[in-house]
Amino acid sequence: MTAPSEPSTCREWRDACFDSEAAFGPGSSPGAGHGSECAACADWWGRQCRLVAAFRDLQRSAAPAALDQRLGSEQLAAARTRAVLEHLSVLHAPAVLDRLVGEEISGQPGTTVGRFATDLARLQAPAALERALADSAAIADEPAAAAREFRTSIPGGLRRRWIGAAGALAAGLLALVVLRAGSDEPNYRFEVVELDAAQLREQSPLGFRFADAVSGGAVAVRAALGESPAGGGRK
């Protein structure tokens, strides 16, 4: 057999037997030399011949009819898929694609932002929100009444200036807090500026279109009238 203690000549002789494709077949012999002189190898030769004979005697089976049926169904399925693919109609690009690509490659960011922002769906507040607000209004009736009194007691123009000033103050405080707290952080520089709508349109078309879209067109109207501030900006 193939024990490690076997003389290497036996191993070499046995390996060399596989050089001939006719080895171990009917009518083959180990030949003269080692094969006939070494009893172990002669015995080994006999075992290999019996092994090959056993394989030769193995029963050969015919492919079962089930294979035909399976392949028939597999190829039917493939044919169906092919037929479906062949009948798919060719889709043409919609005409709007021309305009969108034109905008995309013309490098006008305002156009794109305006289109997407104005296309944002406007949602209706659910009825539950109205009920919740009514409840909270009833609970906090006293402060709400005071606030209403405060609002109505001050003229509209003055109130807007107060709110604007309060907003600017809050933004300034936020910037201060950020600058103070982050002394070891990268030095972000915030500057609160107040622009009117016309200035915003000149200095930042992108920001103008965005503010206009979010405000539902109010900023553009104000820019046209050249009156009140369009809002704070950040550089």
Add this chain to the structure above:
Amino acid sequence: MYPDPDHSFVLACQEAGSGGLDGPFRGLYDRYKDRVYNVCFRITGNASDALDASQETFGILYRKIGEFRFHSRFSSWVYRIAVNASIDLKRRQSSRRFASLEWASESGDSPGRSQDVLDENIEMPMASASRHELEREVQLAITRLSPKLRAITVLRYVENLSYEEIAEALDISIGTVKSRLARAHDALDRELGPVLHKHYLG
């Protein structure tokens, strides 16, 4: 190139493009279905798996025949697909046992013989074996071989392929065919020696 006996059948399939089993593919199917089934049966070791592997083999042949360029014998290509489909099927069934054998890699053809038999703990075949039992023992011994040795044994002794045909089908050198065949004989001799002695010499 080789005078490929399947040349006209393959060309007819390539020109027809499709047609299922009623088209030109039927000719190739009829020529190969028994050979493919027997290879699949001996490698997988049972009829159910052989059917699955045969189906997969012919499915691949049908879909890919348009890409065949006669760089090898068509039969070698068929055998390669059948062997791989059978081995892959068994590997999927017991991926944990076969994980380290890496059938697809030819580089792992190490001289070590410990991996040639997958399960060393299987009991030795009974010494007294009838004709039917012998068949069963031989099949069991094939199934216990590693995938590489199983493929080479089946192609050599079940399909009677020459060394050259085996080398082409498995995409290995003739030297590797010989060395794997020698290892397969070693493993099978250990498994089947006593039962074959009893059967053939009484």
